[in-house]
Amino acid sequence: MKRLIFAFAITSLFALAALAQTPTPPSRPATTASAPAASAATGGTGAEGKLAYINTAAFSNNIGELKAKLDALNRDFEPKKKEVQAMEDDLNNLKNKIQTQGATVSVQVRSQWVEEATDKEKLLTRKKEDYNAMGQKSLAEATQPVYDKVGKFLEGYCQQRGIVMVLEGGAAQQAGILLFAAQATDITEDFIKEYNKAHPAPAAAAAPAAKKP
Numbered sequence: 001m002k003r004l005i006f007a008f009a010i011t012s013l014f015a016l017a018a019l020a021q022t023p024t025p026p027s028r029p030a031t032t033a034s035a036p037a038a039s040a041a042t043g044g045t046g047a048e049g050k051l052a053y054i055n056t057a058a059f060s061n062n063i064g065e066l067k068a069k070l071d072a073l074n075r076d077f078e079p080k081k082k083e084v085q086a087m088e089d090d091l092n093n094l095k096n097k098i099q100t101q102g103a104t105v106s107v108q109v110r111s112q113w114v115e116e117a118t119d120k121e122k123l124l125t126r127k128k129e130d131y132n133a134m135g136q137k138s139l140a141e142a143t144q145p146v147y148d149k150v151g152k153f154l155e156g157y158c159q160q161r162g163i164v165m166v167l168e169g170g171a172a173q174q175a176g177i178l179l180f181a182a183q184a185t186d187i188t189e190d191f192i193k194e195y196n197k198a199h200p201a202p203a204a205a206a207a208p209a210a211k212k213p
Contacts, residue, residue: 052167053185055186059150062192062196063195063196080131080134091117091124098110150195153195153198
């Protein structure tokens with residue numbers, strides 16, 4: 001069997017939350033025929049010897065290893081996101097001040113406000129670019145090893161079940177190449193269950209005990 005092509009996009013720091021969103025699964029008829037019974041050794045998805053699809057967007061919220069990495073990154077970058085938000089709020093307040101009070105002050109004062117707003121906007125843009133670049137690098141370093149393991153596990157998963165091809169459900173649907181898929185061909189839930197069983201997420205570190213006064 002040829003090696004599976006398995007690629008994942010890296011999002012920006014300020015879009016990490018979007019990783020938790022799962023694309024809408026392909027439409028299915030109101031009733032579907034029951035999938036043929038599968039042996040315990042092959043997992044029972046009903047996709048054996050057939051094409052299948054998987055929604056990889058579900059991984060970030062449901063694969064324990066990956067969720068732990070993303071949660072840690074979000075915690076680490078929370079101060080930076082708050083800093084950027086504070087800068088945006090400050091800039092918006094100044095712009096609103098120019099718009100609502102600009103006509104009530106001298107031309108010189110208004111010009112000073114406009115110049116200040118321009119400088120703040122440039123600084124905010126640079127800060128976002130710096131933090132996004134930092135976030136991209138940190139995200140790739142933290143998650144790529146997990147995605148590599150997921151890709152290798154998917155290959156073995158498909159070989160064991162005789163699945164000959166897997167489509168990425170969300171991308172295929174958006175591209176218009178997946179118009180219908182029977183319930184039995186969705187391996188997302190079963191794959192995630194099997195992966196988590198084989199690669200359980202590390203236990204969260206216990207919080208340090210409070211020092212006695």
